[in-house]
Amino acid sequence: MVKVEVIETSELGDRSYIAHEGTVAVVVDPQRDLDRVLRLLGERGLRCAMVLETHIHNDYVTGGLELARTTGAVYVVAAADHVEFDRRAVADGDELNAGALRIRVLATPGHTDTHLAYLVDGGPGDDGPPALFTGGSLLYGSVGRTDLVDPARTEELARAQFHSARRLAGLCGDDTRVFPTHGFGSFCSSGSTTGGDSATIGQERGRNDALTEPDEDAFVARLVAGLTAYPRYYAHMGVRNRQGPGPVDLSPPAPVAPEELSKRIGAGEWVVDLRDRTAYAAEHLAGTVGIALGQHFSTYLGWLIPWGTPLTLIGDTVRQVAEAQRQLVRIGIDRPDGAAVGTPGELAAGNELRGYPTATFADLADARAAAGAGPAVLDVRRDDERASGAVPGSAHIPLHSLLTRLEEVPAGTVWVHCAGGYRASIAAGLLDRAGRDVVLVDDEYATAVALGVATG
Numbered sequence: 057m058v059k060v061e062v063i064e065t066s067e068l069g070d071r072s073y074i075a076h077e078g079t080v081a082v083v084v085d086p087q088r089d090l091d092r093v094l095r096l097l098g099e100r101g102l103r104c105a106m107v108l109e110t111h112i113h114n115d116y117v118t119g120g121l122e123l124a125r126t127t128g129a130v131y132v133v134a135a136a137d138h139v140e141f142d143r144r145a146v147a148d149g150d151e152l153n154a155g156a157l158r159i160r161v162l163a164t165p166g167h168t169d170t171h172l173a174y175l176v177d178g179g180p181g182d183d184g185p186p187a188l189f190t191g192g193s194l195l196y197g198s199v200g201r202t203d204l205v206d207p208a209r210t211e212e213l214a215r216a217q218f219h220s221a222r223r224l225a226g227l228c229g230d231d232t233r234v235f236p237t238h239g240f241g242s243f244c245s246s247g248s249t250t251g252g253d254s255a256t257i258g259q260e261r262g263r264n265d266a267l268t269e270p271d272e273d274a275f276v277a278r279l280v281a282g283l284t285a286y287p288r289y290y291a292h293m294g295v296r297n298r299q300g301p302g303p304v305d306l307s308p309p310a311p312v313a314p315e316e317l318s319k320r321i322g323a324g325e326w327v328v329d330l331r332d333r334t335a336y337a338a339e340h341l342a343g344t345v346g347i348a349l350g351q352h353f354s355t356y357l358g359w360l361i362p363w364g365t366p367l368t369l370i371g372d373t374v375r376q377v378a379e380a381q382r383q384l385v386r387i388g389i390d391r392p393d394g395a396a397v398g399t400p401g402e403l404a405a406g407n408e409l410r411g412y413p414t415a416t417f418a419d420l421a422d423a424r425a426a427a428g429a430g431p432a433v434l435d436v437r438r439d440d441e442r443a444s445g446a447v448p449g450s451a452h453i454p455l456h457s458l459l460t461r462l463e464e465v466p467a468g469t470v471w472v473h474c475a476g477g478y479r480a481s482i483a484a485g486l487l488d489r490a491g492r493d494v495v496l497v498d499d500e501y502a503t504a505v506a507l508g509v510a511t512g
Contacts, residue, residue: 057184058157058176060235061100062253063092067351067383068116069241074102075176075187080155082106083129084174084189085237088119088304088386090126097127104129105154106144110191110237111171112137112297114204114290115244117388121300130154136170141300146172153179164224166217167192167200167244173224175232185231188257194221195239196255199266201246203283204290210283214276221266230258243286243355246279284440285456289358289387296388304385306378312368312394314405317341321407325366325393328357330376333481334414337496339400341370342408346485348478349376354383356482359456369395370403412488414496417504420447420471424509431495432466436474436483445512447473447504455479462490473497473504 061074065087073084074096081102086093097104104127107120111134121141124131132152135145146152148163160175173193177186192200199221202213234255238244261267269275312320321327321343329336329344330353336346347357349371361367369392371377377395384392396403415423424430433450435442442452453461455474470492474480477498484496504510 057182058178058187060187060233061096062235063087063096064240065116065386066240067354068386069239069243069245070116070237071235071240072237073189073235074100075157075189076100076102077156077178079103080105080157082108082154082157082159082176083120083123084108084235085110085113085191086119086123088117088122088301089306089382090119090123090304091306093119093123094126103127106130106132106152106159108132108159108174108189109134110173110189110193111168112139112294114168114293115238115242115287116386117293117296117301119301122303134170134172137298139298139300148172156182162224162227164190164193164220166202166213166220168205169213171220173220175228185233185256186228187233187235188224188228189235189237190224191237192244193217193236194224194234194260194264194266195236195245196234196260197263197265198239198246199264199279200238200244201283201286202279204244204286210280211276214279215272217279218266218272218275221264225257225261225267228257230256230261232257234260241351243284243290246283282440284438285454287355287359288456289363292363292388301388305391306381306385308374308378309369309381309392309395312396314396314403314407316394317368317370317396317403318405318407320366320368320393325368326361327368327370329485330369330371330380333477333496333498336481336485337412337414337498339409339411340485341400341404342410343489344370344485345482345489347482349380350478352478353380354387354389356455356479357384358387358389360459360482360486366393368393371395371397372399373397410488412484412494412496414498415471416499417473417497417501417507417509418499420473420497420504421507421509423471432468432470434465434470434472434483436472436479437501441475445505445510447510455483458483458486462487465492469493469495471495471497473499473501475501
C-alpha cells in the first residue's frame with residue numbers, strides 16, 4: 057500500500073505530499089522552503105526518485121525544480137507546459153515507475169489548461185487503495201477555481217473542470233484516497249471546500265458539488281457565481297514557475313539601524329511591523345505598515361505591496377523575522393532589504409511614534425446611540441461578504457482596493473471593521489500611514505449582527 061506523508065502549508069491553504077513504499081518516494085507539489093521536505097525524507101529514510109507537479113502554480117513559487125536538483129530526482133511536468141528548464145515531459149496516459157510505485161498520469165484540465173492528476177499505487181500485487189493526487193482539480197467537497205488562466209475563459213474552464221472531476225471519479229474506485237494540493241483556505245479554491253484531513257473517491261461522490269450536481273450548466277453557474285477576488289501577487293507566480301525558481305536564502309537579513317529605518321520610511325519604502333495588531337495600534341513608528349505575523353501574513357502583504365517595492369521588516373524577535381522570511385519566499389519575495397528588532401521606542405531614532413484606539417462593535421453601538429448618526433464606518437470586507445449584510449450607512453472599500461481608493465474614505469475619524477479584525481487592522485494601519493484618524497474595530501462581525509449594529 058502506498059504511504060502518504062502530508063506537509064501542510066496552512067499559511068497558503070495548501071498541502072504538499074510525499075508518497076512512498078518505505079524506501080523510494082515521489083514528492084508532489086513541493087513548496088519552496090525545502091528544508092521541511094528534506095527533513096521528512098531523512099526521518100523516514102526515503103530516497104526521492106521523482107518530483108511531480110500537478111500544474112504551473114498560481115499561488116506560490118514552486119520548490120519542485122530545486123528539490124529535483126538537490127536530490128537528483130526526475131522532475132515531472134506536463135509536456136504541454138512551456139518552461140525554460142529540462143524536465144520529464146508527460147501527458148495523459150503515461151505511466152512512470154519509482155521503486156515499487158506505479159504512477160499513472162491523468163489529464164484534468166480546468167484549474168489550468170494543462171493540469172494533471174497522478175494516480176499512484178504499489179504496482180503489481182499491491183491490494184491496498186491507491187492514492188490520487190489531484191492538485192487544483194478535485195478538492196475536498198469542491199474544485200479549484202477556473203478564472204486564473206484568463207477571466208474571459210472562466211466558464212469554458214469551469215466546464216472542463218466539471219468533466220475532469222467526473223473523469224477522475226469514473227476511473228477510480230470508491231476506496232481511492234484523494235490528496236488535493238488546494239482547498240484548505242487557498243484562494244485557488246472555489247465553492248465550499250470541506251477541509252478535513254482525508255477523503256476517498258467514495259466520500260467525494262456523496263459530497264463534492266462537481267459529482268453531486270448532474271446538471272453541468274447549474275454547476276458552472278454556481279461555480280462562477282462563487283468566485284471571489286484573489287491576491288494580485290498571483291500574476292507573478294506562473295512566470296517564475298515557468299522560468300524555473302532557484303534555491304532560497306533564509307539567512308538573516310541585513311540589520312537596519314534606527315536612523316536608516318527613519319530614512320527608508322521617509323522615502324516611502326514599505327517598512328512592515330510584524331507585531332500583534334493590538335500592540336501596533338497602541339504604538340508604532342509613524343509611516344510603517346502593520347501586518348501582524350500570522351496565518352494570512354504573506355497573502356495580504358503580497359496582495360497589497362506594490363510589486364518590487366523595497367521591503368524592511370520590524371519584529372519583536374529574530375525568530376519572528378525569520379518566520380516572516382519563510383512565508384515570503386513562498387510567494388517570490390526572496391530577500392527583505394533588511395530587518396530591525398526591538399520596541400518602537402528603541403527603533404524610533406527621533407521618528408514620530410503614533411497610535412490609534414481599538415474598539416468593539418458594542419462600543420460602536422454606544423457611539424451611535426450617543427451621537428445619532430454616529431461616527432463614519434468603513435467596511436473592508438470583500439464584495440461577496442458585504443452582499444450578505446452590512447453596518448447601515450457604512451462605506452465599503454475592500455482591503456485589497458484601499459490603496460487605490462483612499463480618496464473615497466469618509467472624512468473625519470473613521471471606524472474600520474472587517475469580519476474578525478485582522479484585515480481591519482491592516483486597513484487601519486494604512487489609513488494611519490496616510491495621515492487619517494482611525495479607530496480599529498477589533499471584533500467579530502457576528503457580534504455586530506447579534507447587537508443589531510449590522511445586518512446579515
